[in-house]
Amino acid sequence: MSKLSPVLSAHWDEADSFTLEGYKRHGGYNAVSKALAMTPDEVIALVKDSGLRGRGGAGFPTGMKWSFIPQGDNKAHYLVVNADESEPGTCKDMPLLMANPHVLIEGMIIASYAIRANYAFIYIRGEVVHVVRRVQQAIADAYAAGLLGKNIGGKGFDLELVLHIGAGAYICGEETALLDSLEGFRGQPRLRPPFPAIAGLYALPTVVNNVESIASVPAIIEHGNEWFQAMGTEKSKGFTLYSLSGHVKNPGQIEAPLGITLRELLELAGGVRSGHTLKFWTPGGSSTPLFTAEHLDVPLDYEGVAAAGSMLGTKALQIFDETTCVVRAVLRWTEFYKHESCGKCTPCREGTWWLVQIIRDLEAGKGTPADLDKLIDITNNIAGRSFCALADGAASPIISSIKYFRAEYEAHLTHGGCPFDPIASTIFATVGQP
């Protein structure tokens, strides 16, 4: 039997998969009719029972998040879909929206109905114009077909859906910074509690979910929980998109049941590029601690990855072979966190700046062995002591790389600089390729 389970990606190979017609050909929007025939509470209960967990990084149960929205409070509620996708390595939501924006819209209608929201937003990053076009068109077509707007499907449910386009800021993926940005402010995180379910957009009850989380809902409504739970592992149910990038023969998106291993995925993707071996990889983006070849058989589900000392995150598997200098890789990620630090709190704003200085010196062979300990010390003073999880993410590659590759940091000091040839790791390198 196939290891794979294309659900979200099942029809991406069709020329019109992104159109309303293309989506409807395969039963698109049937789940809306089914959901609108249920009560909102029944929809929440079904999604809760399915075991669907958030695909945006933290893995919080989606149905439970919906159930936190106060009911009968006579306040406006909002659904906000997080399409900011800016975590380094993460590249699943953008191809999903390019190839099938309607599955997100269908999921949003169902989710909004469940949480009693009549206004919903998609917050999409601004650096992807063609994805924006596809989503814009899909929304317009859904309105024209009576799937959005007043009295959807004649069932008395109203929903306005607005596409909000960002302008380049990783921190706006953090859900409270996203809400500030959507309200028209600088995108800086808010203190929690209160959580968005109580005081979110415009201080009103709000659900923030990742694109893939919401896009998974129509299939659950359509096929039921037994079908969904047949995929995945005990506590990590269902299918998901794994994104392979870097030094693999065939990089790309592979949709599989949760719990597949990197060994299995690499086999499907043709292995590490020929003539080379796996050195280190991220299980879920740059904010999740690095893994090495030791971890090839870790089940890629929420518990499996956590038990091995990292996080499933966004399932962004960035693969690096033995030609890659881990210090160079970590320096570049650290420069990213420094650049993207929103500046609200001191440990992160000042700390990421210092981390960059120290790693730059280490990479250039200008540091001392004591700098390595200073690096660990500063990192530990930032992680867990800052206002939001961006700073924890910044710490992950540093701490994990020193854990597995301390000798490589030291080699930069004895070698008087980087012992690697950066050209050898490019795709245009001929060295080491048969």
Add this chain to the structure above:
Amino acid sequence: MSYSPEQISIMDSIIARYPRKRSAIMPLLHFVQSISGFVTPEGIEKIAELLELSTAEVTAVSTFYTQYKPEPVGEYHVGICTNTLCAVMGGDAIFDAVSEHLGIANDETTKDGKVSLERIECNAACDYAPVVMVNWEFFDNQTIQSVKDLVDGARTGNPPAPTRGPKTLRTWKENSAVLAGLSDGLAGEGPSAGHASLLGLNLSKEGK
């Protein structure tokens, strides 16, 4: 420069999308860029007036986000991803070669105003590394030569088409209008998905 009645009515329609008008600040800034190519003082003043904010409040927002430009950029704004994965796969080498080829550094524009260069962060297309974005359209699987050809084409008014995007590359200002939420009718052009996006689907069809 003052805004035409037509432009003001577009700005009003952008504001009307939202339950509270301050939320319109970001699309309005994109709209200002679609007219002037960057965030002009006049644009800031107009947005402040329409949203009943101070110009300082609007400027504070505009300077927070990297896509809002305080100075004009090229008609073709070339973003080369140099975050870790793309950098390692060739993005660093591409950036250095193209910067030398054009004689401009990061955040600079050629004298003819045609091409500007920016080191960009991860653009959610890692399975197509090395990635280059021109006016925020995807140019996948790039090489040093392909990007040199790209910028040469752009300077002579003949840029190649994006890999996953419309049939012809639109200008910076034209694409800024799309980011303001205004449709250019080109959603139907280009493929549904690139080859890498279809990896798992194709494997499953082979029974893997």
